[in-house]
Amino acid sequence: MRYLLDKSVVRRCLRGLIGGALTDDVRHSLRLLKTFGPDELYISLQTLHILTHIIKVPQARLIIARTSVLYPVKYTKRWARRLREMGFEREDAYLLSLATFSTDRLKEGRILGVHGLVTCDYHLQNHLLALQPQLEIRLRRMTAQLSPPYNSARLPTVNTPDQITLST
Amino acid sequence: MPTTMTITLDSEIQEALNHKSRQLHLDPETAVVQLIRDFVQGRLLLADQEFAEGLTVAEYVALNDEQEAALWDRWYTEADRQVGHIIAEASPDALPPR
Numbered sequence: 001m002r003y004l005l006d007k008s009v010v011r012r013c014l015r016g017l018i019g020g021a022l023t024d025d026v027r028h029s030l031r032l033l034k035t036f037g038p039d040e041l042y043i044s045l046q047t048l049h050i051l052t053h054i055i056k057v058p059q060a061r062l063i064i065a066r067t068s069v070l071y072p073v074k075y076t077k078r079w080a081r082r083l084r085e086m087g088f089e090r091e092d093a094y095l096l097s098l099a100t101f102s103t104d105r106l107k108e109g110r111i112l113g114v115h116g117l118v119t120c121d122y123h124l125q126n127h128l129l130a131l132q133p134q135l136e137i138r139l140r141r142m143t144a145q146l147s148p149p150y151n152s153a154r155l156p157t158v159n160t161p162d163q164i165t166l167s168t
Numbered sequence: 169m170p171t172t173m174t175i176t177l178d179s180e181i182q183e184a185l186n187h188k189s190r191q192l193h194l195d196p197e198t199a200v201v202q203l204i205r206d207f208v209q210g211r212l213l214l215a216d217q218e219f220a221e222g223l224t225v226a227e228y229v230a231l232n233d234e235q236e237a238a239l240w241d242r243w244y245t246e247a248d249r250q251v252g253h254i255i256a257e258a259s260p261d262a263l264p265p266r
Contacts (some may be wrong), residue, residue, distance in 0.1 A: 001266075002265065007244060008237070008240075011240050015236075016215055018228075018229065019229070022266075034202055043256055045252075046252070047247070048251075049250055050243045054220060054221070054243050054246070054247070055217050055219065056220055056221075057210070057213055057219055057225065058210030058211075071254065071256035074199075076255075080209060091244065093219065099240050102256075103229070103256050106257070107256070107257055108221065108264065109256055109257065109262050110258075111262055112262040112263075113265055114265060142257065147260070148260045149227075149258050149259070149260055149261065149263075151211060152264035153264065154265050
């Protein structure tokens with residue numbers, strides 16, 4: 001299984017690694033990081049930039065070592081625009097789209113998308129669940145016109161860290 | 169080859185170190201060596217150490233969840249300006265989630 005960690009999960013991992021308060025969210029985020037490997041956990045380019053260029057403590061490098069980068073592809077922005085039309089916030093729409101239309105290398109990427117987006121944002125999870133049937137229809141309509149591998153794109157699940165770690 | 173380093177502690181800190189080391193069943197020197205090793209290897213952070221530009225570790229840890237989230241939102245916007253234009257290409261036989 002492949003999961004994209006949003007920045008709410010990554011910042012909780014970092015908080016735990018630097019010795020911050022171990023809230024439930026922090027504990028479950030850390031457990032996720034320890035349980036899965038770099039072929040299973042992905043971060044966005046934006047999160048990678050924060051961890052490499054903005055945050056200066058070595059704990060950021062531990063997160064980078066345990067994850068891989070998910071790169072957007074040519075349809076990521078188009079699907080994100082459609083998600084925004086359906087009421088998703090700009091960043092949420094981009095992340096959901098990235099989880100659907102993305103790959104693991106700049107050229108000749110070996111994967112298309114991930115199984116799930118992991119977030120501590122319950123509002124995003126509920127919003128996706130409420131709109132899932134319409135989203136599936138819109139995505140199918142879009143992918144029907146695309147060539148491989150993009151015609152196989154699937155909607156990700158949206159889970160919180162505890163939902164992932166408790167199921168493993 | 170081990171070398172010797174002399175550390176000057178005030179008596180209050182020395183006593184606290186001895187007390188804590190006894191609790192942990194360590195001799196004080198072993199505890200100090202372990203702390204130095206953790207610091208050098210980056211596992212132990214100092215409160216005044218830089219966490220990000222203009223922000224120390226202590227200041228970051230003191231942020232509440234809302235303040236921390238707002239800071240990451242600002243960093244995300246900055247990061248997006250730097251990397252938001254990058255586009256990759258998946259191979260035609262790239263694996264979708266199953």
